[in-house]
Amino acid sequence: MKIALFGTSADPPTAGHQAIIKWLSQHYDRVVIWAADNPFKSHQTPLQHRVAMLHLLIDDIHAPQHNISLEQELSSLRTLETLDKAKQRWGTETEFTLVIGSDLLPQLPHWYRIEDLLHQVQLLVVPRSGYVIDQSSLQTVENLGAKIAIAQLHAPDVSSTAYRNSGDPEALTPPVIDYIHQQHLYKCQDASKKSLQIR
Numbered sequence: 001m002k003i004a005l006f007g008t009s010a011d012p013p014t015a016g017h018q019a020i021i022k023w024l025s026q027h028y029d030r031v032v033i034w035a036a037d038n039p040f041k042s043h044q045t046p047l048q049h050r051v052a053m054l055h056l057l058i059d060d061i062h063a064p065q066h067n068i069s070l071e072q073e074l075s076s077l078r079t080l081e082t083l084d085k086a087k088q089r090w091g092t093e094t095e096f097t098l099v100i101g102s103d104l105l106p107q108l109p110h111w112y113r114i115e116d117l118l119h120q121v122q123l124l125v126v127p128r129s130g131y132v133i134d135q136s137s138l139q140t141v142e143n144l145g146a147k148i149a150i151a152q153l154h155a156p157d158v159s160s161t162a163y164r165n166s167g168d169p170e171a172l173t174p175p176v177i178d179y180i181h182q183q184h185l186y187k188c189q190d191a192s193k194k195s196l197q198i199r
């Protein structure tokens with residue numbers, strides 16, 4: 001069995017995440033997702049809300065294979081610990097593929113015990129607009145033991161940061177936007193946007 005592992009800060013989850021998850025569901029037996037705190041970032045919204053939004057994002061995907069699941073108990077600051085939990089759950093015979101966007105390639109060498117991690121997974125890099133996959137980053141990660149494939153996928157050019165900074169509604173899906181409004185999340189951004197509009 002081939003399992004794609006896709007962790008995200010989901011602050012908030014975007015149409016980009018959704019396109020990636022949909023594509024993965026067509027190319028892997030199972031897609032396992034979790035929302036995580038990232039040791040290199042601060043997060044704006046409590047994890048419980050990010051998990052709830054990720055659920056809404058996934059529920060909105062029509063995947064005839066029914067092979068997408070949010071497995072929040074796998075979440076960890078360290079992806080190596082997530083992989084350990086996944087192996088306990090699905091067994092060592094399973095082939096695990098760690099999925100990252102191309103923006104994370106230069107950061108990857110700084111992850112916790114990255115060589116241990118890369119020796120136990122395949123690495124799938126999703127091209128991201130504005131983040132060219134350069135040979136030197138690929139070589140660095142290969143030297144750490146990565147077995148790399150590049151996904152043939154054009155994910156939308158959106159990001160959580162774009163939503164947090166400018167409230168770009170195109171970045172999100174309607175159920176996630178509704179949730180944000182119901183729960184009064186990302187309000188500072190709304191307020192600063194309004195004050196900009198008034199001026």
Ligand SMILES: Nc1ncnc2c1ncn2[C@@H]1O[C@H](COP(=O)(O)OP(=O)(O)OP(=O)(O)O)[C@@H](O)[C@H]1O
Pocket residue numbers: 007008009010011014016017020099100101102103104126127128129155156157158159160161162
């Ligand atoms: N539009 C996109 N295209 C390709 N990869 C993406 C895209 N959005 C997110 N990813 C990848 O999905 C994973 C989770 O991304 P993350 O939750 O950090 O989203 P983000 O939009 O980069 O967030 P932020 O703007 O807060 O950094 C990362 O591996 C990231 O590279």
Ligand SMILES: O=C(O)c1ccc[n+]([C@@H]2O[C@H](COP(=O)([O-])O)[C@@H](O)[C@H]2O)c1
Pocket residue numbers: 006007008009010036037038039040041076077078079080104110111112
């Ligand atoms: O293992 C690590 O050291 C590590 C360092 C930084 C990020 N990660 C993971 O990378 C995934 C993507 O993070 P992000 O913030 O880009 O969505 C998420 O699952 C994080 O937990 C993992």
